[in-house]
Amino acid sequence: MRSAVAGFAAILSLACNVVSAFAEECSLVEFDKGPPTSVKDITPPTTESKFEWGSDVDRWGSEARAWHYIRNLHSKRLSLDWPKPLFVIPFDGPLDFGGIACQYDYASSLEDFKLDRNAPIRVSNDGVKSAQAYVQVAAKKEPKSSVTGGELRRTYKSETGKIIAAFARLLFRYNSADKLLQVDITSGPGETRVGLGPQTIGITQETFYANLKRSDLSFKGPIPLEKVVLREETKAIGADPKQDVILVQANGQHSLRFENVSIAPSGITPLILIAPDGKPLGLTGINLDSLTDRK
Numbered sequence: 001m002r003s004a005v006a007g008f009a010a011i012l013s014l015a016c017n018v019v020s021a022f023a024e025e026c027s028l029v030e031f032d033k034g035p036p037t038s039v040k041d042i043t044p045p046t047t048e049s050k051f052e053w054g055s056d057v058d059r060w061g062s063e064a065r066a067w068h069y070i071r072n073l074h075s076k077r078l079s080l081d082w083p084k085p086l087f088v089i090p091f092d093g094p095l096d097f098g099g100i101a102c103q104y105d106y107a108s109s110l111e112d113f114k115l116d117r118n119a120p121i122r123v124s125n126d127g128v129k130s131a132q133a134y135v136q137v138a139a140k141k142e143p144k145s146s147v148t149g150g151e152l153r154r155t156y157k158s159e160t161g162k163i164i165a166a167f168a169r170l171l172f173r174y175n176s177a178d179k180l181l182q183v184d185i186t187s188g189p190g191e192t193r194v195g196l197g198p199q200t201i202g203i204t205q206e207t208f209y210a211n212l213k214r215s216d217l218s219f220k221g222p223i224p225l226e227k228v229v230l231r232e233e234t235k236a237i238g239a240d241p242k243q244d245v246i247l248v249q250a251n252g253q254h255s256l257r258f259e260n261v262s263i264a265p266s267g268i269t270p271l272i273l274i275a276p277d278g279k280p281l282g283l284t285g286i287n288l289d290s291l292t293d294r295k
Contacts, residue, residue, distance in 0.1 A: 025165035026102035026153035031067060032056045039115065039132040042073065048126035050074040055085065057113045057134040063147055066105040066113050066134040072097055081236035084119035085133045086150075086268075088233050088283035091124055093156065093275070101154035103284050105136055106171060108146050112136055112290065122236075136287055146291045147173050149184070152273040152282035159277065166281055168194035168273040169253075172201065174264060174291040181261040185217070187250040187273075193220075195228060195245045195272030195280075200288055202265040203258055205244075211256050212246070221246035225270055229280050237285030238268045247274055265291050 031054065032038035040054030052071040057064060068085045072078040077094035081087070087103040089095050107113065119133035136148075149171035158164050171184040181202065187194040198208040205222075212219060222244035225234050234241040265288035273282040 025155065026069065026100045026167075028054075028069065028071075028100065031069070032058070034058050036110075036115070036134075039134075041131070043121075043129045045074070046126055048074070048076060049078060049123050049129075051078055051080075053082075053121060053129075053131050055115075055119075055131075055133040057110060059110065060106065064107050064110045064112060066107075066136070067102065068104075068133060069100060069102045070095065071100045079124040080121055081233060082119065082121045082131065082133065083236055084116050084135050086237040086285035086287075088229070088236050089154075090229055090233055090280045090283060092230070093279050093281045094124075095154065096157055099155050101282060102152070103282065104151040104153075104169075105134075105286075106147055106149035106151070107136055107290060108148075136290055146175075147171060148286060148288060148290045150271045150284045150286045151186075152271065152284060154273070154281055156275060156279075156281055158275075164189070164275075166192045166273060166275065168192065168271065168282075170194065170196055170269075170271050170286060172265060172286070172288060172291060174202075174261070176264060179259065179261050181258040181265065183256045183258075184253060185248055185250045185256065186253040187248065188252060190251060191249055191276035192251075193247040193249050193274040193276075195247045195270065195274055197225065197239070197243050197245045197269045199243050200265060200267040200269045202261050202263045207258065208256075211258065212248075215254060215256065217254055218249040219246050223247070228272060228274075229283050233283055234270070237270060237283060239270045239285055243270075245270060245272065247272075264288075 038056035057066040079094040151169035153167040169186040226241035268285040
């Protein structure tokens with residue numbers, strides 16, 4: 001157990017350095033910095049929408065990260081869902097003209113992703129657009145601690161008209177041999193919140209809330225997912241709209257650690273980016289099944 005905890009501490013140190021280094025804004029400067037080659041395109045303009053989409057996967061330290069983005073090029077605000085990478089820009093939190101929204105998927109290696117050349121995007125009030133995306137796949141690994149997670153970044157206009165860059169991230173690390181689960185929760189700036197569903201992570205809700213209450217994190221909930229985002233949007237990421245979620249104000253990165261987790265996390269857990277006024281700014285799903293069956 002001591003060696004496993006030391007390994008998690010080293011990973012956490014790396015993660016903290018990454019968090020302190022990255023900007024909250026979804027900048028495309030670092031997009032496609034290495035193989036494999038990214039894919040991107042601009043949709044044919046209509047009276048309702050025009051946007052650029054892109055998808056890539058690169059190394060992230062010793063692990064891997066897929067990156068999907070949407071840039072709104074139309075004067076009308078944009079909401080959509082991209083089912084293959086489980087990426088939703090909510091109807092109640094559309095993207096302004098010129099705005100960029102990014103979604104990231106985290107995994108243990110590049111082999112956990114493949115390019116899906118048939119990954120269409122569904123646009124509110126404007127039909128389906130052709131697209132491609134790097135998506136997670138099942139991959140067998142040597143025994144080790146596994147990682148999966150997601151992140152959302154985007155800009156939005158506050159009630160005062162100020163442009164704000166917001167982000168939220170969840171990382172799950174599970175070591176089956178030592179029955180150790182670590183959940184890294186990140187959000188910012190300030191009162192920006194990250195929504196997550198504790199029901200699928202292999203521990204009882206009582207244990208999760210007890211651990212959360214012992215931390216210095218501020219949170220609200222539980223709240224049914226369908227009360228935070230539209231039911232149709234929960235279906236787009238494969239999540240149960242009736243499952244409970246909690247809204248955590250992390251304002252940086254915090255880690256929750258759980259021991260004696262004999263049942264591995266499984267299913268789709270939602271990740272929601274929530275503005276300080278409670279408006280949903282983004283939604284994605286994290287496939288926890290990728291933490292298991294690493295043989």
